[in-house]
Amino acid sequence: MSGLVELGELFSPSQKYQLLVYHADSLFHDKEYRNAVSKYTMALQQKKALSKTSKVRPSTGNAASTPQSQCLPSEIEVKYKMAECYTMLKQDKDAIAILDGIPSRQRTPKINMMLANLYKKAGQERSSVTSYKEVLRQCPLALDAILGLLSLSVKGAEVASMTINIIQSIPNLDWLSMWIKAYAFVHTGDNTRAINTICSLEKKSLLRDNVDLLGSLADLYFRAGDNKNSILKFEQAQMLDPYLIKGMDVYGYLLAREGRLEDVENLGCRLFNISDQHAEPWVVSGCHSFYSKRYSRALYLGAKAIQGAALRNMGRVQEAIIHFREAIRLAPCRLDCYEGLIECYLASNSIREAMVMANNVYKTLGANAQTLTLLATVCLEEPVTQEKAKTLLDKALMQRPDYIKAVVKKAELLSREQKYEDGIALLRNALANQSDCVLHRILGDFLVAVNEYQEAMDQYSIALSLDPNDQKSLEGMQKMEKEESPTDATQEEDVDDMEGSGEEGDLEGSDSEAAQWADQEQGPSRSCRLYFETKGLGAAEQWEKRGKNMIWPKALQCMSVPVVDDISPAIL
Structure with a gap:
């Protein structure tokens, strides 16, 4: 192609212009953007020379020349393609300069749309609003332009007024005004009203099972901290x-937080099969690595928020702060980014910075359960702000009694004040309609504090059934074993006497053997005896799976549980 272009004597000036544009187009599709820009520039120069020649030469009246000139690629279209190349090269200033050179009256809707997006990215909000409005003037149903205006804080009523004529003239468009209202709530951060409005929209026959609406609804539930409904809506959209x-x-991030790592891995594979040119599959893979505790790999694959979390867990707090700040810049409505940054500030003992950021989040995203809890978390770090933390947590729990983070922080505050009965009531209420590993474990801790050992063991067991890797629940069980009362010691002495007397064939052994058994934590303490006597052999097997390695025939007889003949050899 380049060889043909250089042989100018074989082609007319208009043909040379066409060949240059076609060559540039092929380079663009091969992703050779710099080379494409060079050829587009040459084409524009050729077009300029062609225009001068046509002005100088008198008209020959040749009818064949007219269709040829009409078929030439548009100069405006060539400039648009040059701007596309510059955006792919991340040279936004050059792209804006090219498009600004096109007279306003000659700008097509797609040129105004690209200009609006570029102005918005560059922080030139007034110019961006003007360009978006021009798009709507030419195309009143351009939904992307509507979303662009709403994202720049243009009021929903003003945007709706620009589409009112088209809504009245075309049937079955009555949903559009409610759609604009819904996304106006989205961009003002009013998640509750946005969710309610989109749910109403979804019930309309024309928009039922609309994938875009389901995706928006899932994202809103995520912002509101309702992860369960968010996952549900994402699953519907995916189906x-x-x-x-x-x-x-x-x-993928929500699935990883739920511990569904196999589902996350399958999701990542599916997304990579669709396209590896988008960020989403890489972020999902990063989430899988992060929650699998492969932080170095998560650092390589993940987005800014995942990189920040990985660096924080690796102890590189200052680097994590940089990544979380960048994540907030890119996604100012993502509460998890703010949470990560505040956790880093607290980890580095920067209480003042954490308080400033928490107050900013509270003002920016509004007084909802999440922001109230985040601010209370920082207040808990200082003795003088404990009462403020209590007030904030009470407000959060009034809005959402089932919000786990608020319940956990309120329980932490009650634990400091040693109000264990109040804490138990709070946790029981929170667990009435949901089951969470952390809540069960904290309830176990509170029950231990009031000497309710048997129920505490139940709670630790439930926590471990929800998350078998929860180390704190295991530590709680082990701590219970060590906290023996005088009555327990007497009971264990009776057990030792039984072993020494030789009355039972299965319990033959000396006092030294019993002592060794106790030292190795193989004998059942009061806490596990109470638990196993209540739950039976199945619970004992579960205990063995958690690495206790008990000598089962002796343990079971000490617990007054009959030893059966067909116990699995693996247990023995």
């Missing part, structure tokens, strides 16, 4: 569109 990519990074 309707198996090739959906948008929002799947958040979906």
Whole structure:
């Protein structure tokens, strides 16, 4: 192609212009953007020379020349393609300069749309609003332009007024005004009203099972901290569109937080099969690595928020702060980014910075359960702000009694004040309609504090059934074993006497053997005896799976549980 272009004597000036544009187009599709810009520039120069020549030469009246000139690629279209190349090269200033050179009256909707997006990215909000409005003037149903205006704080009523004529003239468009209202709530951070409005929209026959609406609803539930409903809506959207990519990074993150790592891995594989040119599959893979505690790999694969979390868990707090700040810049509505940054500030003992950031979040995202809890978390770090923390947590729990983070922080405050009965009531109420490993474990801790050992053991067991790797629940069980009362010691002496008397064939052994058994933590303490006597052999098997390695025939007889003949050899 380049050889043909250089042989100018074989082609007319208009043909040379066409060949240069076609050559540049092919380079663009091969992703050779710099080379494409060079060829587009040459084409524009050729077009300029062609225009001068046509002005100088008198008209020959040749009818064949007219269709040829009409078929030439548009100069405006060439400039648009040059701007596309510059955006791919991340040279936004050059892209803006090219498009600004096009007279306003000659700008097509797609040129105004690109200009609006570039102005917005560059922080030139007034110019961006003007360009978006121009798009809507030309195309009143351009939904992306509507979203662009709403994202720049243009009021929903003003945006709706620009579409009112088209809504009245076309049937079945009555949903559009409510759609604009819903996304106006989204961009003002009013998640509750946005969710309610979109749910109303979803019930309309025209928008039922709309994938975009389901994705927006899932994202809103995520922002509101309702992870369960968020996952549900993402699953619905994914079932309707198996090739959906948008929002799947958040979906993968939520699945990873739920501990569903196999589902996360499958999701990542599916997304990579669809396209590896999007960020979502890489973020999902980063989430899988992070929650699998492969932090170095998460650092390589993940987005800014995951990188920040990975660096924080690796102890590189200052680097994590940089990544969380960048994540907040890119996604100012993502509460988890603020939470990560504040955790880093607290870890580095920067209480003042954490307080400033928590107050900013509270003002920016509004007084909801999440922001109230985040601010209370920082207040708990200082003795003088304990009462403020209590007030904030009470407000958060009034809004959402089931919000786990608020319940955990309120329980922490009650533990400091040694109000264990109040803490138990709080946790029982929170667990009435949900089951969470952390809540069961904390309830176990509170029950130990009031000497309710048997129920505490039940709570630790439930926590471990929800998360077998929860180390704190295991530590709680081990701590119970060590906290023996005088009555327990007497009972264990009776057990030792039984072993020494030789009355039972299965319990033959000396006092030294019993002592060794106790030292190795193989004999059942009061806490596990109470638990196993209540739950029976199945619970004992579960205990063995957690690495206690008890001598089962002796242990079971000490607990008054009959020894059966067909106990699995693996247990013995």
